[in-house]
Amino acid sequence: MYSCRISKYNPLNRDENGFYKDTNEWTSYSDFDAKIDKSEYFETEQKYIDSIFYFIEDLGLEAVYLSDFEGEMDDIEHILPIRSNQELSVQEIKEIAMLTLREVVWCKMTLQGKFFVHFGYDYYMYIGAYKDCPKARMKIEKSGLFVKNYTSPYLD
Template sequence: MGLNKVYLNALEIWSDEVANQNASGFLSKMWVGKGVTTQEINELAKLTLRNVIWCKLSYKNDFFVHFGYDYYMYIGANKDCPNARKKVEDSGLFVENFNSPYLN
């Protein structure tokens, strides 16, 4: 979609693992509403999938990333992205058409 930044829409830090993951400094620079870069998105995803934090990311009503239980990622866009879908499938991950339970 050509996005170079998305926004942090929700952030919950609910794990004692923050210190163990050396994430205190990084997380002190995160807040709801902050525009996050690709590098920061990678770190947020890693921390979320390790159950250190929980967050939601989006860009207006055009794109979102939500994290669920059992390592689910809900990624949505307001337009079809067949090239992105193919890359994900080619990487060995599964793509399903599904509404995110975290949209609201």
């Protein structure tokens, strides 16, 4: 399985051990107002969500499923009905990705043996696919995000 890490962090700002050196960089939704303004945050969030769909499109997937959901159902049930292992619509993928990036919930999205999306700390996202997806990678990099071959730390 091909696996990569998607982030907003420019690799030129990493030290020789791979640690990010820019301490002024925002790393989560909770940095709102302190380190980031709304328009920059929402623009970046949309790039991450778009990245998921670039892979789905490149792979020609018909379905993605919710798995390993963590969060208070009361926090989101007014937004959308949710249950683990459910097939997700395009709109549900967008909403769940948004809620995960905003640290309201945590989950994985998957299509067994073919595709996964994992969300990590510090605004990292991991995507895996059964084949290489150069078109998706190119679109993501063109958007200003960075793609690095990387094994997800959230694999089972």
